[in-house]
Amino acid sequence: MIIKGSLQGQDILIMNVYHPPGHPPDTVTNMFMELAEMTADTVIVGGDFNCIMNPLIDRFPHSTNAPSRQANALRSICKDFGFEDVWRNLHPANKEYTFFSAPHGCQTRLDYFFLPKADMHSILSCDIGSIIISDHAAVVMDLKLKNPINQPRQWRLDSVILKDNTFISYFITEFKVFLSINLPSTDNPSLLWETCKAYARGLIISYTSTKRRQKRREQNNLAIELTDKEKAYINSPSPTLWEEISALKSAINCLLTKEAEKKMRYVKQRFYEHGDKPGKCLAYLAKKKQSPSP
Numbered sequence: 001m002i003i004k005g006s007l008q009g010q011d012i013l014i015m016n017v018y019h020p021p022g023h024p025p026d027t028v029t030n031m032f033m034e035l036a037e038m039t040a041d042t043v044i045v046g047g048d049f050n051c052i053m054n055p056l057i058d059r060f061p062h063s064t065n066a067p068s069r070q071a072n073a074l075r076s077i078c079k080d081f082g083f084e085d086v087w088r089n090l091h092p093a094n095k096e097y098t099f100f101s102a103p104h105g106c107q108t109r110l111d112y113f114f115l116p117k118a119d120m121h122s123i124l125s126c127d128i129g130s131i132i133i134s135d136h137a138a139v140v141m142d143l144k145l146k147n148p149i150n151q152p153r154q155w156r157l158d159s160v161i162l163k164d165n166t167f168i169s170y171f172i173t174e175f176k177v178f179l180s181i182n183l184p185s186t187d188n189p190s191l192l193w194e195t196c197k198a199y200a201r202g203l204i205i206s207y208t209s210t211k212r213r214q215k216r217r218e219q220n221n222l223a224i225e226l227t228d229k230e231k232a233y234i235n236s237p238s239p240t241l242w243e244e245i246s247a248l249k250s251a252i253n254c255l256l257t258k259e260a261e262k263k264m265r266y267v268k269q270r271f272y273e274h275g276d277k278p279g280k281c282l283a284y285l286a287k288k289k290q291s292p293s294p
Helices: 026-036 069-081 086-090 117-120 159-163 164-187 189-235 239-272 279-290
Strands: 002-007 010-018 042-048 083-085 099-101 105-106 111-116 123-128 138-142
Touching: 010 026, 026 069, 042 117, 042 138, 069 083, 083 086, 083 117, 086 111, 086 123, 086 138, 099 189, 105 164, 111 138, 117 123, 159 164, 159 189, 164 189, 189 239
Parallel strands: 010 042
Antiparallel strands: 002 010, 042 111, 083 111, 099 105, 123 138
16 A cells, blocks of 8 residues: 655655565565655655565574565565665664564564665664554654654643543642632732633643653553563463463553544544534545545
8 A cells, every 4th residue: 555645744655565475576576666656755665574584583483594585575676776674774683573473483573664775864763562452563663854844733621631530639639729829919810810721731731741651651661571571482482471461462452442542532523623614624525525436
């Protein structure tokens, strides 16, 4: 799948690849040939290629077998088009994997990000996560756009927080202290009201930021523990370790699901607020409705 769009004023071209096992090697070649016909400021290729680029370091236990035809075709086309394996470029000697086969008892790196060599300087990080939701680990890449446009973000209240009893108690306690100090010190209701709004916003931002950091810390700790358990299971498989791994995956999946639900609610709310007003959303819907069906 190839997607072309605009992000902060720059053209972005993304090709997402799933190459099924056993498919002819020229499938990957044809994908890159099709991509070469398009142009953009930033080109990103990523996905599950189902091949091991280097069996010596991209597989555990290590293999001395020659790379497969798919791997050779992928390496050749990347060399011809000037693409670089991002994770391997940043971690030339590391041994981390994106897929674990329990029946075969082996780990492999099958998922890749490729970028043109000329754009490698824009990479800030590229890391392999844990296998949580699917049977593959996520590969996360962070890159810097060439000329980003800094757009100011307007703060808005997250209404979900009003259902948090801990926050309600915290807010009432802090606000009572604020009023006890500031009420006697001014006779200007307008000034007091503006000060109250600023203080309330500060309390909300402080509470939500702390809660967000706690969730992130909890998720990171679970991910680190999961990685350690997976390594231990590879070296010494046991039913107890597998149960612990499953429990950790379930806990992380629960945190990710809650975050996804929150973002979905925000998208639905934003769509509802802007759906019937002049703007990009309404223009997109009108254009889609007017365009003749094929």
